Amino acid sequence: MIRLAERLIRDERLLARGDVVLCACSGGPDSTALLHVLSLLRRRIGHEVVAHGVDHGLRAAAAAELAIARDLSEQLGVPYAETRVDVAPGANLQARARAARFAALAAAAAAHGARAIATGHTADDRAETVLLRLLRGAGPRGLAVLPPRAPLPSGVAGAACGGVEPGSAASIELIRPLLQARRADVLAHLGRHRLAFAEDPSNRDPRFTRVRVRRELLPLLEDLSPAIVEHLCALSDMLVAGRERPPGGDPDVLDGSEPLSIPLSIPLSIPLGRAQRFAIERARKLGRPLRVRVRGGEEIAVGFPEESSVLIEDGSARRGT
Incomplete structure (x- = not known):
């Protein structure tokens, strides 16, 4: 998995020597593996890592889960900090928690002078998101999800700039170094390096559509087509490339100037x-x-x-x- 992350970082130019990257940490398997991998790659790539956890105030267990991230950060020699946000229970809970989390991460990244916020999304997460969008009737633009690099969600940068230099959060982007890895790769990496992690019980709650897609729909599709995750990710790649191409541009050019690197x-x-x-x-x-x-x-x-x-x-x- 270290090789997969390094290849994606270099191929997509996610990080360069001297960059500061803020690793979003929750104590869960994906972010724990991400923090460990980014730390191991510091010598090869030359970036600096800071870690940050966000407590949404929704679960008492969150503090213990973040303690896992804090302990690992200390072992790796990575600076760590936390932010507590208040997300009231109610409608659109996940969306509101996500917005509050990104605002907190963006503010922390701007304060550290970080160029990017790294999240632990994997190929499975991307495939699940494509399926979720399909179920909701999304078109090509809506299926261009979770690219390796992306701007902060709309409105986050402005909301995050309180107390930091104006405009500093606007230049921060999201990167996803584990996007070529499968969830099984993450678990194998954690076991190989004997890394402790926590499991969020909401990831098993069938009331959430994503959980049913993950636990019911995707396994069924993999029975029918073992490479379905790769196919869905490739579809999203194509749609991301099409969205970035100017109208009338060459269909074999990603951004109007750079050819496909086959x-x-x-x-x-x-x-x-x-x-x-x-x-x-x-x-x-x-x-x-x-x-x-x-x-x-x-x-x-x-x-x-x-x-x-x-x-x-x-x-x-x-x-x-």
Whole structure:
């Protein structure tokens, strides 16, 4: 998982030497793994890490969960602080808690001079969010969710600037270094490094639609299509790229200037569509081989030995030059 995070950070330029990143911590598995990974990568990438927890005042157990994050921060030599916010029970509780949390994190990041706030979203979280949006009837723009980097939610930066330099929070962005990892990767990392973490009981409460998507719908879809999480994430990648492309822009350009970074030349006899190219790009970032179905129903195996790309058909390799 450390390799997956480092690849995404470098590929998407999430952090650079000298950057300060604020790691959002809750004591849960994802944020615990994120804090540990960002700390381990400090020497390789050259960034600085500060950790921050937010207590919403909704559960008595939250203080003990945040204590796990505080203890790990101390072990890793990472500065840690907490903010207590008041979120009254009632309608739209999760949305209001999220807004209060991001405002607190943005204020803390601005106070530390952090360029980014890192959250522990994984590929599973992204796939679940795509499914949730589909269930609510979202269109292409609504399915472009949880990209590796994004601006702060609308209104958060302005609300967070009290007591800090005006405009300092406006330049802070969200980054998601674990977005190429699966939830199983997170749990394996925690077990490998013997890291303590807490489980939020609301993550098992079937009253929340996301919990039912996670525990019922996604496992069913994985039975039908084992790579469904990768497919949903690739779909979101494509829609994010389309949203960022100016009207009339080249469909194979992400932001109007930068081409897709697929490191291979595709033989003319193997026509690949945009969806296949994105799938290959994601697999390259993950360092995992895959099979893609091309026009005409033909299946092509793609591998990535020594950072090159190989298209394999009928047992023979076709190398890009």
